Amino acid sequence: MPSCIFCKIISDEAPADILYRDERVTAFRDIHPIASTHILIVPNKHIVSVNEVTPEDETLLGYLFTIAKEIAKQENVAESGYKLIVNTGPDAGQVVFHLHMHLIGGRRIRTR
Numbered sequence: 001m002p003s004c005i006f007c008k009i010i011s012d013e014a015p016a017d018i019l020y021r022d023e024r025v026t027a028f029r030d031i032h033p034i035a036s037t038h039i040l041i042v043p044n045k046h047i048v049s050v051n052e053v054t055p056e057d058e059t060l061l062g063y064l065f066t067i068a069k070e071i072a073k074q075e076n077v078a079e080s081g082y083k084l085i086v087n088t089g090p091d092a093g094q095v096v097f098h099l100h101m102h103l104i105g106g107r108r109i110r111t112r
């Protein structure tokens with residue numbers, strides 16, 4: 001998706017602090033972190049939001065949790081705790097319409 005900032009990061013056309021990348025998923029630091037650890041875990045496939053998920057995406061979306069767990073360990077928040085958040089649509093404040101999971105940790109966070 002040419003106009004999508006996350007597709008550009010995934011294809012190296014835009015810069016990001018990339019922590020992990022493979023053929024299915026890319027993870028990079030959020031440019032406006034709300035906690036000391038704030039990482040975005042993004043499927044390389046352009047899925048607009050949870051509303052566009054199909055059954056064929058189930059394995060890919062489950063894999064986001066596997067990567068989240070590994071990154072939480074690397075970032076030393078596995079034991080102290082972290083949140084995994086997927087915003088969907090305007091009322092949730094979704095601003096990038098390429099599905100992504102926020103991994104937020106490093107202090108007590110009150111977002112729900």
Ligand code: AMP
Pocket residue numbers: 005016028029030031032033040086087092093094095096097
């Ligand atoms: P949301 O769509 O509300 O789930 O959040 C999108 C997130 O992407 C926000 O936390 C932004 O700070 C973050 N973001 C937007 N553009 C970039 C970028 N170029 N690199 C890293 N993070 C970004």
Ligand code: ZN
Pocket residue numbers: 001004005006007008045046047097098
């Ligand atoms: Zn995209």
